[in-house]
Amino acid sequence: MPFDDFENELRDSLKREPAPAGLKRRVMEGRQNxxxxxxxxxxxxxxxxxxxxxxxxxxLVLAGVAGGAVVGHYAIERxxxxxxxxxxxxxxxxxxxxxEVMNERLQERDKDSQ
Amino acid sequence: xxDDWQPDFEQLVDVHQSMVFSLALRMTGDRGLAEEVxxxxxxxxxxxxxxxxxxxxxxxxxxxxxxSRATDALRRRRVRxxxxxxxxxxxxxxxxxxxxxxxGDRIEALLGTLPEAQRAAxxxxxxxxxxxxxxAATLDAPLATVKSQLQRGLKLLRAKAExxxxxxxxxx
Numbered sequence: 001m002p003f004d005d006f007e008n009e010l011r012d013s014l015k016r017e018p019a020p021a022g023l024k025r026r027v028m029e030g031r032q033n034x035x036x037x038x039x040x041x042x043x044x045x046x047x048x049x050x051x052x053x054x055x056x057x058x059x060l061v062l063a064g065v066a067g068g069a070v071v072g073h074y075a076i077e078r079x080x081x082x083x084x085x086x087x088x089x090x091x092x093x094x095x096x097x098x099x100e101v102m103n104e105r106l107q108e109r110d111k112d113s114q
Numbered sequence: 115x116x117d118d119w120q121p122d123f124e125q126l127v128d129v130h131q132s133m134v135f136s137l138a139l140r141m142t143g144d145r146g147l148a149e150e151v152x153x154x155x156x157x158x159x160x161x162x163x164x165x166x167x168x169x170x171x172x173x174x175x176x177x178x179x180x181x182s183r184a185t186d187a188l189r190r191r192r193v194r195x196x197x198x199x200x201x202x203x204x205x206x207x208x209x210x211x212x213x214x215x216x217x218g219d220r221i222e223a224l225l226g227t228l229p230e231a232q233r234a235a236x237x238x239x240x241x242x243x244x245x246x247x248x249x250a251a252t253l254d255a256p257l258a259t260v261k262s263q264l265q266r267g268l269k270l271l272r273a274k275a276e277x278x279x280x281x282x283x284x285x286x
Contacts, residue, residue, distance in 0.1 A: 006268075009217065009218065010268075010271070011243075013218030014236075018132055019134075019152065020135065024128060027156040030153060031156075031160050
């Protein structure tokens with residue numbers, strides 16, 4: 001056979017072949033599986049997101065409670081400090097008053113002795 | 115009207131499965147691998163359905179992605195140490211083919227011995243009946259390169275056919 005019509009022979013031999021039986025079915029199944037996988041991944045992602053939200057919420061509550069306890073403790077300590085300060089001032093006032101009384105008596109005694 | 119066209123995935127698979135499979139088969143030379151490539155191509159089409167604008171765009175996209183995926187599959191095989199077309203060449207182009215005329219089958223088997231780029235250009239030219247300009251667009255290659263690949267591929271294929279099929283032709 002001469003090769004004058006080689007291109008035609010090539011064209012004939014390269015005609016499209018029919019796809020294997022079941023290719024379309026496998027493609028459609030693959031598509032369905034991918035969609036299901038996507039769905040399950042999405043719900044897993046949502047579940048994971050919910051867990052994280054819960055963790056963050058719990059952490060915030062815990063931080064709030066701990067912060068409140070610290071602030072409360074600090075307020076109590078401050079109040080105690082204030083009370084102690086007032087007591088010291090009262091003691092100083094009493095002492096001062098006692099000194100003044102003693103001083104007046106000593107001055108009266110000095111006058112009497114002169 | 116392009117605006118009226120609504121892509122239907124199942125219909126696209128139905129209409130173009132033969133084209134995609136044939137392109138993959140002629141690029142890889144392996145039915146199993148070609149089927150794998152075809153499935154991958156359609157899965158990718160499913161992921162990119164929103165980007166497909168017209169029926170013509172779908173065909174262009176499928177050809178382009180099939181050629182690219184088939185080339186990738188061949189490279190992966192080569193990295194793993196299995197070159198199917200080398201095996202075919204070693205067996206004197208006697209690839210097992212089930213369809214077409216015996217001479218056509220032998221020519222098709224010889225096609226597999228061509229370098230990848232030349233094979234791609236020839237498959238698109240003679241299977242898909244594309245012009246060199248369309249081949250250049252599909253393969254994303256310069257037009258001059260495609261024309262040269264077509265000429266060199268055809269010349270090489272003709273030479274191989276003349277030397278290897280002489281005996282067969284004489285018998286016919």
